[in-house]
Amino acid sequence: MTFDVDLFVIGAGSGGVRAARFAAGFGARVAVAESRYLGGTCVNVGCVPKKLLVYGAGYADTLNHANDFGWQVGESVFDWPTLIANKNREISRLNGIYKNLLSNSGVTLYEGHARLLDAHTVAINGEQIRAAHILIATGGWPSVPKFPGSELAITSNEAFFLEQLPKRILVVGGGYIAVEFASIFHGLGAQTSLLYRGDLILRGFDQGVREHVRDQLIESGLDVQLNTDIKALAKTADGRLCASLADGRELIVDAVFYGTGRRPMLDSLGLENTGVQLTEHGTIAVDAQYVTAEPSISAIGDVIGDEFGDAGTDAGTGAGTEKATARLQLTPVALAEGMAVARRLFKPDEYRPVNYQLIPTAVFCLPNIGTVGISEEQAVAEGRRVHIFESRFKPMKLSLSSSGERSFMKLIVDAHTDVVLGCHVVGPDAGELVQGIAVAMKAGATKAIFDDTIGIHPTSAEELVTLRSITRTVG
Incomplete structure (x- = not known):
């Protein structure tokens, strides 16, 4: 059987680009498809722009404390459009870097939506490409639970492109995304409430950390409301939002931000044309070497969720009977997985499994x-x-x-x-x-x-x- 490429990567995020570059470096013929933006979530609507906004929010305290160190600072005025414009310029620069990385590595880039036709065929922009191996690295997408008016809420995707900073915003969620964005909006001057249905934010972190961060957020003036949730959202006559809470209260705000979770990005991917199987959580099931139930197709990154190790088949590795292994949905993890796949396929003598023990991580709240x-x-x-x-x-x-x-x-x-x-x-x-x-x-x-x-x-x-x-x- 002849193939047009040795590896076709769907998704040009961190993991996909790393796999493509390494595979090409090992002598493979590689193509990558990206339907949105080069660099994926991290570069465009995730880690990078988020930390730039965190830096911006941090200047509030720096300016407030400058006088204590002898600096006479005049009245400070924050301009959200300036921050967003500068952020956009930096992200555009990074997009160009990712494009050059692929081009300089000899990787063919297809800008468009790729769809699987079978275990070896990808359709994109009216063209069909046969690949010996296919790697799915499409990442995740923010999700908002369904309730009356849920379509009025925004997520991290939209928050990075707001034309103006909301005067009052309600951030819903207790995970790191919600806590980070609550810190951002609060630090930049918005009247911010963090709403979480549980007893304590940052579930899964050390209890001491959770309690300390809660106390520090409250100390900073952030309004932290626990043990409640939104039941419905509705627009008011003046264009604002009325959030009806589970405890019977109503809050009037300019925006409602949801940071309650993400889903695997599998929309119109054509998985039904292959033997790829999903887990009970809707993520792609893979074995310990990231191979799906379809031996020619692998998957890495956020699209495989927090656990792997049971693709429902041997997939050539016998991993279908292995106990699932916990992993973290982090950019450096996807990078490591991308390298592992490239080595397994095209440089097996250098292959080594990703070690998921002692993975450091950070939450960029304030x-x-x-x-x-x-x-x-x-x-x-x-x-x-x-x-x-x-x-x-x-x-x-x-x-x-x-x-x-x-x-x-x-x-x-x-x-x-x-x-x-x-x-x-x-x-x-x-x-x-x-x-x-x-x-x-x-x-x-x-x-x-x-x-x-x-x-x-x-x-x-x-x-x-x-x-x-x-x-x-x-x-």
């Missing part, structure tokens, strides 16, 4: 969260006996100000082996700090090694190598 390893609750659930080291303090940057913001640091240490199992930080640049800690933990660092490491003074980071007293022992 203040930031950085975390790697297990939580205290996970340690207990796993039957471990652990020593907990905790510290709360006012960061030096705010020492001359009246700010009530406090940083939080926590280490979880195995009581028997002394190995550091978890590190959780809330404070300025927490993500930058935890990246280095992740390297040490990946190498198996013990608490004794942390203690023997000389700190950089004066920094917040030195707190992690000067924690001497056990806060408590659990398990």
Whole structure:
């Protein structure tokens, strides 16, 4: 059987582009299709523009505290259109970089919607292309639960392109997307309420982190409302929105933002023309090597969800009988998976599976969260006996100000082996700090090694190598 290309990648997000570039570098004939924007969610409506907006929101506190350090700052005025225009220019620059990366790698780019006709054929722009292997890397898409008026809500996709900053906005959700955008809107001057149906935000994170972040958001003036939800949305006579809550209250706002979840982007993909199977969550089922139930088709990234390991077939690897493995829907994870697929297909002697242990991550709310390893609750659930080291303090940057913001640091240490199992930080640049800690933990660092490491003074980071007293022992 002859093929036009060795690999056809559907989706030019981070994972898809990485797989395409590496595969081409290994000598494969590669084509990529993208129907929206090069770089995928992360570059266009995710990580990158979000962090640019977080930086913008952070300037509010910087300006407020400047006087404490002797700077006489005049009246500050924030202009949302300027921030969005500058953000758009930067994203356009990055789109060009992604296009050049593909072109310089010898990858053929098709700009349009690709649809599977069978296990080896892709239709795009009126053309049919035969591929020995197909990789689905179409990512995810924001989802809003259905209720009366739900079509009036916006998601992260629309938030990045609002013409004006809403004067009052209601952010719904308790996950990292909702918490980040609540921080953004609040920091930029919008009257912001964070609405969550549960008892505490950031489910899945360490309990200490969750409680500390909740308290810091409230301290910053953000209106945090727990144990309630929206039942209906309706437009008012003046064009605003009336949110009817489960507890009987009504809130009048200019916009309602939903950050309650994402779904796999499988629209009109033609999966029904193949043997690809879906999980009960609607994601593509793959085995431990990202192969679907259709042996010629693989999938990576957000489209395969939080777990993999059961494609419903051997798929050539015997992984259909393996226990599902937890993964994280993060850009660096998709990048690693893209490289793994390229190596498995075209450079098998260099193939190595992605290691999902000790993946560091950050939440860019204000203040930031950085975390790697297990939580205290996970340690207990796993039957471990652990020593907990905790510290709360006012960061030096705010020492001359009246700010009530406090940083939080926590280490979880195995009581028997002394190995550091978890590190959780809330404070300025927490993500930058935890990246280095992740390297040490990946190498198996013990608490004794942390203690023997000389700190950089004066920094917040030195707190992690000067924690001497056990806060408590659990398990």
